[in-house]
Amino acid sequence: MGLDKYGVRKLRKGAWVILSKEMQFEKAARELYEMQLNEVYPLVATQAGALFPSRMRSQVEDFKGKDIISPFIKEVKKYGIRVHAWIVSLNFYNERFMTENKELYVVNKNGVSCLVSPSYVSQYKWLCPSRKEVKENLADTFLEVAERFDVDGLHFDYIRLPDILLPIGLRGAYEGVPKEDLLQPQYDFCYCDVCRSRYKEETGIDPINLKYVEPDYGRWFRWRADRITEVVKNVYKKVKHYDLSIEVSAAVFATPKLSYEYVFQDWTTWGLDIYNPMIYHRYYGQPTEWIGEAVREGVLRGTRLSAGVLIGFMKDQKDNYNGFKAALDNGASGITIYAYPPPKPEMKEWIRHAFNTLEKEYHIES
Ligand SMILES: [Zn+2]
Numbered sequence: 008m009g010l011d012k013y014g015v016r017k018l019r020k021g022a023w024v025i026l027s028k029e030m031q032f033e034k035a036a037r038e039l040y041e042m043q044l045n046e047v048y049p050l051v052a053t054q055a056g057a058l059f060p061s062r063m064r065s066q067v068e069d070f071k072g073k074d075i076i077s078p079f080i081k082e083v084k085k086y087g088i089r090v091h092a093w094i095v096s097l098n099f100y101n102e103r104f105m106t107e108n109k110e111l112y113v114v115n116k117n118g119v120s121c122l123v124s125p126s127y128v129s130q131y132k133w134l135c136p137s138r139k140e141v142k143e144n145l146a147d148t149f150l151e152v153a154e155r156f157d158v159d160g161l162h163f164d165y166i167r168l169p170d171i172l173l174p175i176g177l178r179g180a181y182e183g184v185p186k187e188d189l190l191q192p193q194y195d196f197c198y199c200d201v202c203r204s205r206y207k208e209e210t211g212i213d214p215i216n217l218k219y220v221e222p223d224y225g226r227w228f229r230w231r232a233d234r235i236t237e238v239v240k241n242v243y244k245k246v247k248h249y250d251l252s253i254e255v256s257a258a259v260f261a262t263p264k265l266s267y268e269y270v271f272q273d274w275t276t277w278g279l280d281i282y283n284p285m286i287y288h289r290y291y292g293q294p295t296e297w298i299g300e301a302v303r304e305g306v307l308r309g310t311r312l313s314a315g316v317l318i319g320f321m322k323d324q325k326d327n328y329n330g331f332k333a334a335l336d337n338g339a340s341g342i343t344i345y346a347y348p349p350p351k352p353e354m355k356e357w358i359r360h361a362f363n364t365l366e367k368e369y370h371i372e373s
Pocket residue numbers: 113114135136137197198199200201202203
């Protein structure tokens with residue numbers, strides 16, 4: 008929980024919001040308010056493209072020329088709800104962009120581009136963080152959103168490389184993925200020309216020749232995590248230069264350790280204002296209480312975080328309350344729900360109930 012400028016403890020109560028053309032924004036805003044939320048993370052740029060006419064990222068075909076972001080923001084602002092624009096960053100499978108920018112996509116240890124052989128799912132088309140064009144495109148996308156919309160924050164998602172390891176609970180879902188923590192070349196990115204030559208220049212080693220267990224491999228692993236960090240810090244610097252009051256946050260993997268080892272996110276060093284770790288317990292084969300453990304690990308690294316909770320994993324109202332409580336008991340500044348609209352309508356009441364009860368128990372003003 009954070010202290011606001013009057014020294015009053017306030018809970019961050021948020022949700023990632025999946026906007027669609029069908030959504031009735033007036034109704035959605037009222038529901039979000041009734042669920043007690045004080046911040047939302049509407050999706051403004053997806054893997055398939057921007058949801059508004061963007062100069063930086065081709066727009067999703069269905070939305071051509073339409074802007075559904077502004078009317079949504081207008082409605083939620085009537086309730087005093089803060090808005091963080093949710094931007095899918097490095098996973099980008101827009102057909103037009105891929106055709107025009109093949110060389111910007113990551114390459115695996117077998118030397119094969121993700122455009123030819125994506126790992127796990129066909130949408131796994133990822134931009135390489137070492138590329139100057141990628142770094143600039145992402146920073147410009149963030150600035151474009153900041154200039155165009157009335158936002159309080161900007162939010163990274165998919166700011167990582169493809170999973171070199173999948174969460175344990177997901178490994179059975181894809182053919183050929185080993186159950187144990189085994190690194191394999193087809194899931195190991197990025198070995199594009201730029202990554203290889205930059206690394207070779209710096210260390211004298213061509214990383215494609217490294218084995219998974221040898222003294223030099225960890226340094227190469229670290230180097231790639233540092234490329235993601237570099238991209239994040241560049242965006243952060245530019246956003247703050249544009250407007251210091253805009254909060255910058257990121258959806259990251261559940262814990263600092265899992266984030267680093269599975270997807271090269273060294274997020275505790277990124278220096279962002281707030282993190283929203285996706286503590287989706289069942290993906291890790293864990294019970295609800297694990298949300299608290301994961302929060303603790305992040306908080307002890309000195310980060311401020313709002314725990315990402317996958318509402319669809321909650322069994323009932325009590326289970327949901329227990330999940331929120333575990334996060335707050337371990338130092339979370341709040342909760343970010345994945346997602347609105349929830350999979351079952353009764354979950355809106357579970358959320359309202361949990362926030363109401365916990366604010367009373369913690370003597371927090373709503
Ligand atoms: Zn690369």
